[in-house]
Amino acid sequence: xxGITQSPRHKVTETGxxxxxxxxxxxxxxxxxxxxxxxxxxxxxxxYSYGVKDTDKGEVSDGYSVSRSKTEDFLLTLESATSSQTxxxxxxxxxxxQGYYEQYFGPGTRLTVT
Amino acid sequence: GQQVMQIPQYQHVQEGEDFTTYCNSSTTLSNIxxxxxxxxxxxxxxxxxxKSGEVKKQKRLxxxxxxxxxxxxxxxxxxxxxxxxxxxxAGQTGANNLFFGTGTRLTVIx
Numbered sequence: 187x188x189g190i191t192q193s194p195r196h197k198v199t200e201t202g203x204x205x206x207x208x209x210x211x212x213x214x215x216x217x218x219x220x221x222x223x224x225x226x227x228x229x230x231x232x233x234y235s236y237g238v239k240d241t242d243k244g245e246v247s248d249g250y251s252v253s254r255s256k257t258e259d260f261l262l263t264l265e266s267a268t269s270s271q272t273x274x275x276x277x278x279x280x281x282x283x284q285g286y287y288e289q290y291f292g293p294g295t296r297l298t299v300t
Numbered sequence: 301g302q303q304v305m306q307i308p309q310y311q312h313v314q315e316g317e318d319f320t321t322y323c324n325s326s327t328t329l330s331n332i333x334x335x336x337x338x339x340x341x342x343x344x345x346x347x348x349x350x351k352s353g354e355v356k357k358q359k360r361l362x363x364x365x366x367x368x369x370x371x372x373x374x375x376x377x378x379x380x381x382x383x384x385x386x387x388x389x390a391g392q393t394g395a396n397n398l399f400f401g402t403g404t405r406l407t408v409i410x
Contacts, residue, residue: 219397226309228388229343229400244397276342286331288345289390289398 189213190292192277198298205264207295209277211257217280218260219244219289220252222273229276235260267299304391306401314409319376321404323389331392332365332372337403338385346374379408 189212199205209218220232221244231244233252241252249271251263264271277292303326313319323332331350335343347356349365349372356363362375372391376383386405390398 221400226402228306228402229390231397231399234397245399278343286348286350288333288348289343290345291342294342 190277190279190290192275192292192295194295195293196296198300199267200300201268202266205267205297207262207264207275207277207297209260209262209292211260211279213279213290214257215279215281215290216257217282217287218254219278219280220250220260220262221276221278222246222271223276223294224273232262232275264297267297269299271297272299273297304389304399304401306389306404308404309402310405310407312407312409313379315381316378319379319383319406321374321387321389321406323372323374323391323401325370325391327370327393329369329391330394332369333390333392333398334363334372334374335388335390335400336385337388341385343388376406379406381408381410384408 191210193208219234221229223229230246232246232250233244235241235254253261275295278289280287280289305324307322333348334346336346337343347363352369353367354365360377364373386403388403389401392398
């Protein structure tokens with residue numbers, strides 16, 4: 187498995203509170219991604235990064251922000267958590283975003299918003 | 301926007317039976333990737349197809365990319381209990397990000 191860790195692995199939080207999820211890689215890959223996985227929807231891209239301080243929105247970015255101050259770390263913040271953000275969140279990395287490069291996924295974070 | 305539809309959503313098979321999942325895109329793809337996710341696990345890359353009509357095999361798994369590069373399939377011959385999981389296709393158009401299908405959850409009954 188690629189060197190990707192996510193923290194925390196499980197979190198329960200209350201509606202309206204801010205939450206930050208962390209993804210850490212040891213592969214020195216340029217691209218990092220945050221996905222959410224929900225039944226019936228597969229994996230949906232939230233935000234991605236193509237370098238330090240370079241980020242862009244994905245398909246379902248509303249209510250989320252990201253930051254990447256170091257190559258190895260990509261943070262996902264839920265500014266004010268809502269019950270609709272209860273999901274499993276996966277971080278992924280790839281050498282490049284220009285096609286032909288597979289993505290390696292972290293173990294996931296299960297987030298429950300009550 | 302780009303959409304990748306995958307069918308069926310669920311499939312239950314007896315061990316030893318074959319299994320196929322299909323992936324269809326609304327747009328022409330530059331390449332398509334397949335991933336497997338075991339229950340409770342994370343998606344793991346299986347293979348990538350790039351050329352029109354391409355066929356690749358990995359032991360009992362056969363992957364095909366359609367001539368028009370809008371559809372793909374994964375066929376498993378003689379399923380085993382180790383094949384259990386959800387199989388995702390993920391398509392890409394040009395320099396855009398991967399767009400994942402909704403997945404097919406395979407259950408293998410011993």
